[in-house]
Amino acid sequence: MLDLTRTWAVMAKELVQLTRDRLTYAMILMLPIVQLLLFGYAVNDDPRHLPTAVLAIDNGTFSRSVVRAMENSTYFDVTLMARSQAELDQAMERGEVQFGVIIPGDFSDRVVRGDSAVVLVEADASDPSATSGALAALQGLPDGALARDLTGPLANRGNGAPPFSVVTQARYNPEQISAYSVVPGLLGVILSMTLVMMTSLAMARERERGTMESLLATPVRPLEVMVGKLAPYVIVGLLQAAVILLLARTLFQVPMNGGWLALAVGLLLFIVGSLALGFLISTLAKTQLQAMQMSFFYVLPSILLSGFVFPFRGMPDWAQALGTLVPVTHFLRVVRGSLLKGVGLENAWGSLSALIVFVVVVGSLAILRYRTTLD
Known part of the structure; x- marks a missing residue:
């Protein structure tokens, strides 16, 4: 038989635990609102002006x-x-x-x-x-x-x-094949999902297991820790990019019209920035669950506001302003411009400058936040 008293006690305990985990509580409340606003107002399949x-x-x-x-x-x-x-x-x-x-x-x-x-x-x-x-x-x-x-x-x-x-x-796409636009765009989305989440979860896992305390006891400086932690993932990101580009060419015949220098610079900046963001998230999250939640809260707007799924210029002005703050937006412009248009550094400089700002700002915040954790 179900004992309502004991059942109620368990329910009360779970409610109290939920309210103590403010991040999870905020995600439960905010995520539906954000999705409703983005899909209701920002998504437009018939862009004008x-x-x-x-x-x-x-x-x-x-x-x-x-x-x-x-x-x-x-x-x-x-x-x-x-x-x-x-x-x-x-x-x-x-x-x-x-x-x-x-x-x-x-x-x-x-x-x-x-x-x-x-x-x-x-x-x-x-x-x-x-x-x-x-x-x-x-x-x-x-x-x-x-x-x-x-x-x-x-x-x-x-x-x-x-x-x-x-x-x-x-x-740039005479036959108007959607795969020529979607597949290069997947490069930015996949790198965001894997690198940000992978880095934030790895650091949060160390904190949960207690190995972070051992690292904090060493004389290693915050910048040295950050570089040492992220360097292996840079290689992982480059390997992912190489595989995606190879498959894009062999399976989907995506044209590659040059612009390799702009693509290489944009790819390196985006990988480093994504890893720095994951490192920053790991300094804010107390558990792996929180790290995953915060990473997802970044990935969702990146997919919807970057122009990957829906036309960027079809969104209202306020949504385009938010999308401009998303690094995936600028990376997609670099990738599509390089592969489909053959755009060089001189014409990709606007988007590359935005990625440089992203790396500097997020990297600085991650180092400052890590110093605070040390203290």
Whole structure:
């Protein structure tokens, strides 16, 4: 028979124990709220207001009407009026714009003559999900963009055919294969999950077993302990990266267009930063369970806010601001830019600078926190 008195006593004991473990209690309360907010507000499969560069060789009335119609569709926001093809290409390589619109010099003349006028739209398809909705919206552009301009005698030119056509070009991923975007992105997610959790759990395990006290009794300095602990995991991270890249090429035929120096620098910075973060978590967690909980609380936003699963520019401004603070976001830009675009150090410097800040800040906090533990 079930004794309700003894059962209640056990329940009361567990409730008291739960409230004493503040980290677990906070995770139970905060995790559903964070998931609800992220999935409810930040996730968007149909991104709009995508940054667009325009190279208008013909800057006449018809050209301006086309650009204005694209902006009115809410999918395109013109953030750069390029002066040359090279400037437009560089903006796309750096990831500053998602689209490049080129209006040729004879556009207005061809529209007036009804002579197959063309607007070229180049899309950064390194993340196909970010461009599919906007490219679909372009199908209706020729019919309505010049409706107010082609009046009177111009209304009958072209025998009722659309005044111009839109030619789209998917750059960096012409076939818009999702694996070309997802598989390189997995490199950042897998390294985050394994290195952060592995390091934090290893250090927390030493504290639980009492071996940390023996290490604290030695004259080893905090920086020496940190470097000595993390160095073997750097090798592990590099081996993981090599395996993932090899499988990406052999199994999924992910193109690798160069940019190896930028990739190597970004990979090393991200591995060191992830390990330093795991070390910092281990100084805050008292048990392996707490270390795992804190690591998971970092990994979840890294997956949702980095642009790995959902288009980064499809998120609201506040979510993009939070995503910018996530190191995985910048690492994914380096990986995709290097493999799919062949981006070198000069065009990847923005993301690499963010990773350098991440390493310096987290590494410094880990050392300071370890000193506090020593005291």
